[in-house]
Amino acid sequence: xxxxxDNVLITxxxxxxxxxxxxxxxxxxxxxxxxxxAPVTLDEIGQIExxxxxxxxxxxxSAQSVIDRQGVAYTxxxxxxxxxxxxxxxxxxxxxxxxxxxxxxxxxxxxxxxxFCKPISCALYPIxxxxxxxxxxxxxxxxxxxxxxxxxxxxxxxxxxxxxxxxPLIRRxxxxxxxxxxxxAEELK
Numbered sequence: 001x002x003x004x005x006d007n008v009l010i011t012x013x014x015x016x017x018x019x020x021x022x023x024x025x026x027x028x029x030x031x032x033x034x035x036x037x038a039p040v041t042l043d044e045i046g047q048i049e050x051x052x053x054x055x056x057x058x059x060x061x062s063a064q065s066v067i068d069r070q071g072v073a074y075t076x077x078x079x080x081x082x083x084x085x086x087x088x089x090x091x092x093x094x095x096x097x098x099x100x101x102x103x104x105x106x107x108x109x110x111x112x113x114x115x116f117c118k119p120i121s122c123a124l125y126p127i128x129x130x131x132x133x134x135x136x137x138x139x140x141x142x143x144x145x146x147x148x149x150x151x152x153x154x155x156x157x158x159x160x161x162x163x164x165x166x167x168p169l170i171r172r173x174x175x176x177x178x179x180x181x182x183x184x185a186e187e188l189k
Contacts, residue, residue, distance in 0.1 A: 003184050004136075005177060005180045005181055005184060006173075006177055006180065007135065007136045007137065008136065008137045008138075008139060008173065008177070009132065009136050009137070009138045009139070010138075010139045010181070010184075011138075011139065011140050011141055012188060013141040013161070014127060014139065014141050014160070014161040014162045014165075015160055015161075015162055015184075015185045015188055016160065017141050017151070017154075017160065017161050018151065018154030018155040018157070018158060018159055018160060018161070019126055019147070019150050019151060019153075019154035019159065019160075019161045019164050020150055020153040020154040020157050020159045020164050021147075021150050021153075021164075022149040022150050022152070022153040023100055025149030025150075025153075026146060026147065026149050026150065027099060027100045027101060028094075028100050028101030028102060029101070029146045035088070035089065036076040036077075036078075036080070036082045036085065037073070037074070037076070037082035037083030037084055037085045037091050037092075038082060038083045038091060038119045038121045038122045039080055039081065039082055039119065039121040039129075040073050040081050040082060040083055040119045040121065041081070041119075041120075042081070044116070044119050044120070045071075045072060045073045045081065047115075047116040048072045048073070048083075048105065048116065048119075049071075049072060050114075050116070051105060051108065051114040051115075051116050052067070052072065054108050054113050054114050055093070055104040055105060055107075055108050055114070058095050058104045058107070058108075059092065059093065059095070059104060060086065060095075062086045062087070063084075063086050063090075063092040063093070063094075066084050066085070066086050066092050067084060067092055070084055071084065072084055072092065083119065091103075093105050093118075095107070103118050103122065105117065105118045106118045106122075117171075120168065120171065120172050123165075123167075123168035123171065123172075124165060124168045124169070124172065125142070126141055126142045126143070126144070126147060126150070126161060127139050127140065127141060127142070127161065127165060127169075128140050128141075128142045129172075141161055160185070162181060162182075162185060166178065169181065
């Protein structure tokens with residue numbers, strides 16, 4: 001079933017599926033797995049470029065080399081703008097500490113050093129946003145083996161995807177839109 005909230009088409013599994021990231025279990029594997037970087041917008045690329053000096057020293061030499069060569073983003077084989085990657089998989093903003101991956105951009109944001117947190121596609125995961133030909137936006141729940149521990153933890157906590165992602169959904173679509181989403185969730189019960 002698909003719901004339409006202000007031209008955003010939503011698959012109802014974001015209400016029914018449970019999810020809560022479990023970094024202790026997955027170690028941030030989503031930052032280093034896959035065959036392309038995280039989807040980004042032109043606006044986000046500009047914000048990342050504005051923040052790059054602040055996080056540069058935290059990036060690996062390999063990541064710095066990739067950024068020097070091709071920039072913070074590239075167009076992948078599907079024609080989408082994505083963050084640059086190292087070695088065919090690691091996002092250039094991935095850093096490691098105590099056996100866990102973290103995003104250098106998000107860390108700098110949380111420390112108050114930059115104003116940009118991280119690409120909205122990262123913040124919204126496991127929801128994937130798709131621009132539809134009719135001008136609408138589609139939101140789909142993405143299942144990935146890397147996130148098995150997050151699904152398990154979400155089930156234990158009885159935390160639906162849309163509640164886990166409240167802050168990034170508000171960041172992307174606004175407070176009023178999220179209230180409409182909550183209303184839709186209540187009506188589905």
